[in-house]
Amino acid sequence: xxxxxxxxxxxxxxxxxxxxxxxxxxxxxxxxxxxxxxxxxxxxxxxxxxxxxxxxxxxxxxxxxxxxxxxxxxxxxxxxxxxxxxxxxxxxxxxxxxxxxxxxxxxxxxxxxxxxxxxxxxxxxxxxxxxxxxxxxxxxxxxxxxxxxxxxxxxxxxxxxxxxxxxxxxxxxxxxxxxxxxxxxxxxxxxxxxxxxxxxxxxxxxxxxxxxxxxxxxxxxxxxxxxxxxxxxxxxxxxxxxxxxxxxxxxxxxxxxxxxxxxxxxxxxxxxxxxxxxxxxxxxxxxxxxxxxxxxxxxxxxxxxxxxxxxxxxxxxxxxxxxxxxxxxxxxxxxxxxxxxx
Amino acid sequence: xxxxxxxxxxxxxxxxxxxxxxxxxxxxxxxxxxxxxxxxxxxxxxxxxxxxxxxxxxxxxxxxxxxxxxxxxxxxxxxxxxxxxxxxxxxxxxxxxxxxxxxxxxxxxxxxxxxxxxxxxxxxxxxxxxxxxxxxxxxxxxxxxxxxxxxxxxxxxxxxxxxxxxxxxxxxxxxxxxxxxxxxxxxxxxxxxxxxxxxxxxxxxxxxxxxxxxxxxxxxxxxxxxxxxxxxxxxxxxxxxxxxxxxxxxxxxxxxxxxxxxx
Numbered sequence: 001x002x003x004x005x006x007x008x009x010x011x012x013x014x015x016x017x018x019x020x021x022x023x024x025x026x027x028x029x030x031x032x033x034x035x036x037x038x039x040x041x042x043x044x045x046x047x048x049x050x051x052x053x054x055x056x057x058x059x060x061x062x063x064x065x066x067x068x069x070x071x072x073x074x075x076x077x078x079x080x081x082x083x084x085x086x087x088x089x090x091x092x093x094x095x096x097x098x099x100x101x102x103x104x105x106x107x108x109x110x111x112x113x114x115x116x117x118x119x120x121x122x123x124x125x126x127x128x129x130x131x132x133x134x135x136x137x138x139x140x141x142x143x144x145x146x147x148x149x150x151x152x153x154x155x156x157x158x159x160x161x162x163x164x165x166x167x168x169x170x171x172x173x174x175x176x177x178x179x180x181x182x183x184x185x186x187x188x189x190x191x192x193x194x195x196x197x198x199x200x201x202x203x204x205x206x207x208x209x210x211x212x213x214x215x216x217x218x219x220x221x222x223x224x225x226x227x228x229x230x231x232x233x234x235x236x237x238x239x240x241x242x243x244x245x246x247x248x249x250x251x252x253x254x255x256x257x258x259x260x261x262x263x264x265x266x267x268x269x270x271x272x273x274x275x276x277x278x279x280x281x282x283x284x285x286x287x288x289x290x291x292x293x294x295x296x297x298x299x300x301x302x303x304x305x306x307x308x309x310x311x312x313x314x315x316x317x318x319x320x321x322x323x324x325x326x327x328x329x330x331x332x333x334x335x336x337x338x339x340x341x342x
Numbered sequence: 343x344x345x346x347x348x349x350x351x352x353x354x355x356x357x358x359x360x361x362x363x364x365x366x367x368x369x370x371x372x373x374x375x376x377x378x379x380x381x382x383x384x385x386x387x388x389x390x391x392x393x394x395x396x397x398x399x400x401x402x403x404x405x406x407x408x409x410x411x412x413x414x415x416x417x418x419x420x421x422x423x424x425x426x427x428x429x430x431x432x433x434x435x436x437x438x439x440x441x442x443x444x445x446x447x448x449x450x451x452x453x454x455x456x457x458x459x460x461x462x463x464x465x466x467x468x469x470x471x472x473x474x475x476x477x478x479x480x481x482x483x484x485x486x487x488x489x490x491x492x493x494x495x496x497x498x499x500x501x502x503x504x505x506x507x508x509x510x511x512x513x514x515x516x517x518x519x520x521x522x523x524x525x526x527x528x529x530x531x532x533x534x535x536x537x538x539x540x541x542x543x544x545x546x547x548x549x550x551x552x553x554x555x556x557x558x559x560x561x562x563x564x565x566x567x568x569x570x571x572x573x574x575x576x577x578x579x580x581x582x583x584x585x586x587x588x589x590x591x592x593x594x595x596x597x598x599x600x601x602x603x604x605x
Contacts, residue, residue, distance in 0.1 A: 155502060162495075163495045165499075165513070180504040180505045
């Protein structure tokens with residue numbers, strides 16, 4: 001190798017920042033990539049090519065870091081895997097109600113997966129199973145290849161309704177996670193302060209939740225969840241209670257925060273537009289008992305601006321494709337609810 | 343300002359009419375022999391303050407009753423919270439003890455006063471015991487309900503954030519139940535006073551209750567009213583203290599809409 005390793009180094013740095021894995025896995029992949037690139041560049045150099053040009057060609061041949069990161073993620077064990085999961089509940093009337101039937105779902109490391117379906121199809125139940133809050137009646141739930149036996153430390157969960165503690169102010173609410181996990185108060189407060197800044201709540205540290213607007217409470221909830229740096233982020237219609245403007249703002253902020261952490265996300269929503277705007281992949285669940293009807297790759301470019309991505313020509317095509325599937329399920333669910341009412 | 347003026351007005355009106363009605367003696371609208379009269383009550387209080395009651399100095403009677411009520415209150419609240427929280431958290435305990443607690447609660451517990459005097463004696467502890475019994479159930483039911491009504495989403499959120507079962511109790515269940523428990527404290531100090539006074543009434547050496555009993559047996563309505571006035575003062579002071587405590591402990595709670603004044 002000659003003097004110009006800068007091109008190679010830049011490339012590997014970009015690749016590293018795109019990779020969603022833990023430190024150890026990253027190092028493995030990067031070392032392998034480096035070997036491959038050096039070898040490739042040396043071959044060109046040997047045939048008399050300029051050293052920096054040879055490196056540039058090698059990186060081009062190797063591929064775009066973003067696309068590569070995705071390929072690596074898909075080759076490894078999925079971050080979340082549900083195998084043939086069925087969930088039944090006992091209703092107050094004493095009958096069994098099946099919320100999910102034979103559901104298979106896997107989410108790659110660092111993937112943003114949106115789950116859409118008609119109301120009552122078991123979307124929230126899916127999250128409860130992944131989080132370990134509830135066990136499946138049948139089938140298996142795996143996180144990073146390990147079966148789920150209880151609430152995992154790797155999981156963060158943003159609930160549909162307000163889940164910040166009304167008796168704690170914003171600072172204490174955000175600091176709750178580290179405090180519960182044994183971080184001392186000073187350190188936890190420093191961390192919380194940092195996250196409060198990241199979600200734009202600086203100046204509101206001493207406010208109690210009832211003194212905040214719905215959007216601000218959601219920001220606090222987001223900071224409270226993300227401060228634990230979850231590798232797996234579960235979100236249950238987190239923005240459904242917000243007005244449209246606040247919602248778009250929050251969606252953009254979520255994408256920004258997520259791109260910095262590269263966690264694997266399952267985002268449940270009934271809003272197909274939101275699902276496509278945010279996700280790498282959209283999974284459609286059938287009307288209850290829920291099972292996977294179809295999955296769709298969303299290949300829109302990142303970083304995305306949620307309010308503008310809707311005008312992307314491909315957006316409408318994807319929307320139409322998914323809607324064809326979803327429509328039938330929504331109709332089924334609607335017919336059922338009519339029958340119950342009448 | 344207007345409210346305060348009207349408040350004073352109401353007091354002046356009632357006391358004035360009472361005083362006027364009793365000014366004619368037996369022939370008047372109200373017979374002071376049975377109903378006492380405000381000036382008589384005032385002079386009775388003054389006599390007690392200067393010369394003491396038949397049971398000794400007035401402050402000793404007040405202090406005795408207060409001590410019994412306060413001890414009964416503290417012990418009753420403590421037991422109520424512990425048992426309420428335990429039964430609220432542990433399903434089996436609740437199922438086992440539910441019928442007994444219901445039966446005990448349905449009983450007019452004041453009758454226990456007699457038992458306590460027989461078993462514990464004339465001292466303050468028989469009164470404390472009665473106050474404890476009265477306070478316990480109020481706090482117990484509120485603590486029980488408070489623990490049961492904890493928002494499931496908040497519990498789940500705390501679990502996800504990393505709470506152990508013990509941390510769930512301190513971070514979620516207790517603060518959440520606290521507003522229920524504090525609400526019960528308002529009424530339960532009143533119950534503690536009832537326990538102390540009734541206990542003394544049934545037999546005691548010192549205390550406001552025995553002062554009232556003495557006044558009653560000597561046909562001295564002014565004495566009964568004067569003692570009642572003292573009790574009312576104690577109760578109101580305790581009520582203020584409780585409100586202060588409540589505001590300090592749950593300052594996170596939103597003001598209810600009725601507090602908002604349109605200007």
